[in-house]
Amino acid sequence: xxxxxxxxxRWKNVLVPPNAFVVHTRRGREKxxxxxxxxxxxxxxxxxxxxxVPGATQTILINAYCxxxxxxxxxxxxxxxxxxxxxxxxxxxxxxxxxxGPMRLVNLQLREQAEAAIKDKVATMGVRDVLSDKxxxxxxxxxxxxxxxxxxxxxxxxxxxxxxxxxxxxxVVSSSRLWENLQKPYRAEQGQLARLAELxxxxxxxxxxxxxxxxxxxQRLENERELAGLRPASWSWRVRxxxxxxxxxxxxxxxxxxxxxxTTSSLRPACRPS
Numbered sequence: 001x002x003x004x005x006x007x008x009x010r011w012k013n014v015l016v017p018p019n020a021f022v023v024h025t026r027r028g029r030e031k032x033x034x035x036x037x038x039x040x041x042x043x044x045x046x047x048x049x050x051x052x053v054p055g056a057t058q059t060i061l062i063n064a065y066c067x068x069x070x071x072x073x074x075x076x077x078x079x080x081x082x083x084x085x086x087x088x089x090x091x092x093x094x095x096x097x098x099x100x101g102p103m104r105l106v107n108l109q110l111r112e113q114a115e116a117a118i119k120d121k122v123a124t125m126g127v128r129d130v131l132s133d134k135x136x137x138x139x140x141x142x143x144x145x146x147x148x149x150x151x152x153x154x155x156x157x158x159x160x161x162x163x164x165x166x167x168x169x170x171x172v173v174s175s176s177r178l179w180e181n182l183q184k185p186y187r188a189e190q191g192q193l194a195r196l197a198e199l200x201x202x203x204x205x206x207x208x209x210x211x212x213x214x215x216x217x218x219q220r221l222e223n224e225r226e227l228a229g230l231r232p233a234s235w236s237w238r239v240r241x242x243x244x245x246x247x248x249x250x251x252x253x254x255x256x257x258x259x260x261x262x263t264t265s266s267l268r269p270a271c272r273p274s
Contacts, residue, residue, distance in 0.1 A: 003052050005043065012043045016052060021087040024050045035088055053096045053103075057083045057164055060107050064115040065174075066122035066130075073174030074130050076118050076137065080110065081164040082149060090160030110145065117144035127173065128182070134168040142166045 004015040016022045018038035025032045027047045034041045037055055060080045068074050084090050094109075096102040121140040122130055130137070142163065151158025173182070 007043075010044045010046060012045065013040065014043045014050060015040045019055050021053045021055050021084060021091070022050055023087070023091050024048065035091075037087070051091060051096060053084065053087070053091065055084060055087075057081050058103050058107060060111050060114065062111060062114050062118065064118040064122075066119045068122055068125055068127045068130055070127055072127050072178060074122060074127060075172045075174060076122060076130070076168060077170050077172070078114075078118070078138075078141075078166070078168040080114055080141075080145060080166050082110065082145075082161050083164055084160060085150070085162035086158075086160035088160070089158070093159050110149070113145060113148055114141055117141045127178075130171050131173070131182075134171065137168050138166055141168075 002017055003020070006013045006015065014022075014024070016038055021037055022034065022039050022041075023032050024034035024039070024041050024043070025048065026044075033048075041050075043050065058081065060082070062076075062078045062080065064076045064078075066074050066076055095105045098104050117140055118137060121137050125136065145163050145166065149159050149161035149163055
């Protein structure tokens with residue numbers, strides 16, 4: 001704490017930061033001379049004594065190794081934030097005498113209380129409940145700590161503290177094999193859904209491809225039908241299985257026996273195209 005002491009010998013002044021609690025006592029007096037937040041005072045080293053305690057919010061980190069209802073190990077991690085609410089009660093009931101860390105012993109005591117409360121609650125829950133729903137643990141921990149720190153029904157049995165917030169960050173299964181087994185049903189379900197989605201996608205693609213091929217083939221047949229209708233009429237001349245051919249400057253009919261010099265005008269009636 002940034003506490004300044006000025007002056008010399010019996011005429012000293014103690015300057016307390018505005019965010020720190022202080023209690024000032026004097027020899028021969030039952031009640032303290034000064035108690036409060038950020039109170040500075042005159043100090044006589046031969047007869048006086050004082051105690052300065054931080055007034056800021058304190059945070060306690062919790063790592064509770066618990067055993068759930070199925071006798072499986074679970075690590076529950078969380079934190080608790082608390083603050084001094086009634087300093088005249090707190091300095092009489094709690095130990096703030098450590099000059100390096102006045103809150104160290106108080107934090108240690110509250111941490112032990114919190115871990116005990118978490119272990120008691122987790123012992124009545126299943127491993128799935130611990131992993132999925134942490135609200136029962138938070139409620140039990142809050143009730144236990146407030147009963148100790150603040151007292152029940154605003155009685156004077158508390159420690160002069162106020163619990164600001166209680167949170168559970170995460171719960172971790174100690175056994176890696178058990179953790180894998182707990183994840184397998186969900187992973188299998190998600191894999192099944194993914195596979196079904198792939199099959200549906202492949203089926204839709206196949207149907208689209210077949211429809212495209214069917215449309216392409218239909219268009220090809222229509223184009224061939226249109227081209228067949230646009231061919232010249234001479235292409236369809238066929239007389240008794242024979243086609244007209246050009247020989248020099250005259251048309252002759254193959255296989256008709258009219259001779260290579262016969263023209264269409266001199267063909268016998270049987271060889272003329274009908």
